[in-house]
Amino acid sequence: MYLATLTAENFRVFGARRSPEETGDALELELTPGVTVLLGENDAGKTAVVDAIRLCLLTTAADFYRVTKDDFHVGAGGRADFFTITCRFMELSEEEQGIFHEHLTTDAKGCSYLYVSFRAELMDSLPPHRVSVTTRTGPNGEGPTLDGKARELLKARYLRPLRDAEGPLRPSRLR
Numbered sequence: 357m358y359l360a361t362l363t364a365e366n367f368r369v370f371g372a373r374r375s376p377e378e379t380g381d382a383l384e385l386e387l388t389p390g391v392t393v394l395l396g397e398n399d400a401g402k403t404a405v406v407d408a409i410r411l412c413l414l415t416t417a418a419d420f421y422r423v424t425k426d427d428f429h430v431g432a433g434g435r436a437d438f439f440t441i442t443c444r445f446m447e448l449s450e451e452e453q454g455i456f457h458e459h460l461t462t463d464a465k466g467c468s469y470l471y472v473s474f475r476a477e478l479m480d481s482l483p484p485h486r487v488s489v490t491t492r493t494g495p496n497g498e499g500p501t502l503d504g505k506a507r508e509l510l511k512a513r514y515l516r517p518l519r520d521a522e523g524p525l526r527p528s529r530l531r
Contacts, residue, residue, distance in 0.1 A: 357445045357446065357447055357448040357449065357452050357470070358387070358388075358389045358445065358446060358447060359387055359409070359443055359444075359445055360386070360387055360388075360444050360445060360446040360447075360469075361384070361385065361386055361387065361442075361443070361444040362383065362384075362385040362387065362405065362408060362409060362412075362441070362442070362443055362444075363382065363383060363384050363385070363440075363441070363442045363444075364382060364383040364404070364405075364408045364439070364440070364441045364442075365382040365383075365439060365440050366382075366428060366429040366436035366438060366439035366440070367383070367404060367408055367427060367428075367429060367439040367440075367441055368401065368404040368407075368426075368427055368429060369399065369400075369401040369404055369429070370382055370383040370401060370404065370429060371429050371431050371436075372429070372431070372436065381429075381431070383401070383404075383405070383408070385405065389447070394406070407421075408441045409441075409443065411423070411441055411474050412441040412442065412443045412472055412473070412474040412491070413443060413472060413507075413510045413511065414491060414502075414507050414510075414511075415510075415511050423476045423487045423489055424485065424487070425478060425485040425487075427439065427476065428476075428478055435478070436478075437477060437478045437481075438475065438476065438477045438478065439475070439476050440473060440474065440475045440476075440497065441473070441474040442471060442472070442473045442474070442495070442497065443471070443472045443473075444469055444470070444471050444495075445469065445470040445471075445472075446467075446469055448460075448468055448469075448470060452470075452509075453468055455505070455506060455509060456470050456506060458500060459493040459494075459499060459500060459502065459506065461494060461495055461499075469495075470493065471493055471494050471495045471497075471499070472491065472492075472493055472502065472510065473491070473492055473493070473494065473495075473496070473497030474489070474490075474491050474497075475489070475490050475491075475492075475497055476488070476489045477489075
């Protein structure tokens with residue numbers, strides 16, 4: 357199985373959807389099997405893409421990550437009071453379909469997909485800015501939650517940026 361689609365609405369640099377048909381400033385990233393490389397200018401959202409995957413899949417690295425008010429998109433209308441991140445997985449093996457059976461969405465052609473949806477809501481507009489978080493399955497995040505075994509199978513590793521004693525590695529020093 358592979359991560360085929362990543363969507364994010366109101367998460368950091370990614371804003372709201374205009375309508376179900378128009379993504380607006382929201383992220384809708386289609387991926388293919390194999391290696392994916394993210395290239396872009398500073399503040400284009402590369403780290404937000406990686407962190408969105410980490411949050412949605414409930415993965416952890418050596419550092420602890422907590423959703424804060426800074427994760428909520430700030431646009432012309434002010435700070436969003438919620439954000440959503442959804443990962444869609446395709447081409448599940450028979451074994452994976454068995455493991456995730458109760459969480460799968462099947463289309464009219466019989467193809468099965470695993471959707472994992474993360475939703476955060478800002479509970480307080482003033483400090484301490486408490487945040488409520490839920491992770492569910494299904495295309496709209498209305499399915500059951502993932503159990504521990506299923507979450508363990510979805511864990512990924514977060515690779516920190518390459519650095520050396522002189523600072524970030526630049527392509528000219530990688531040769």
